[in-house]
Amino acid sequence: DAMVIQNPRYQVTQFGKPVTLSCSQTLNHNVMYWYQQKSSQAPKLLFHYYDKDFNNEADTPDNFQSRRPNTSFCFLDIRSPGLGDTAMYLCATASWEKLFFGSGTQLSVL
């Protein structure tokens, strides 16, 4: 049974058109992460939540924002996607040393 669920699996959007990616978890973990993984590259941390405390990485573009309305759900909003934002977006939760990842959303910006 999937514990970290990301929807949709594939998302296509147009240059400049806002898009929201969603993540839900059934593990009741306090910590949730968003990673960006471009083709053939390592995942890169965008931001994370500890409970409702939001932590932005220093080099995360302002174009990327996140919402966490409750423990179970977390959203990634890209206000004005550029072509360079085409990537796999991975959501994860954490318990002690283990991170549990979802299957990711492959975003294509055309």
Added chain:
Amino acid sequence: AQKITQTQPGMFVQEKEAVTLDCTYDTSDQSYGLFWYKQPSSGEMIFLIYQGSYDEQNATEGRYSLNFQKARKSANLVISASQLGDSAMYFCAIGEPGGGSNYKLTFGKGTLLTVNP
């Protein structure tokens, strides 16, 4: 700042043989964790094994073991008795302590392992 280096972009191994995937790291932190993840073509990142910086014994999880050499700052993954299902991208990562005992991870660029029948 933390950094992970994986020098092998691709590796090939025969089914049932052992394979070692290399990982070196750099950090100024005294306390840190080292991780290996597997990413099949489906995209999901699967946790394999964890080694704490103060753990004196090498971590093992089934067919996976982590060869931790702190002085050399290396954390190589050893997969014994390779299976066809082991074909995937493998990422080494280092953890910066975040909230509580949870980690923010910095990943290496990965090694693509192909297991041949």
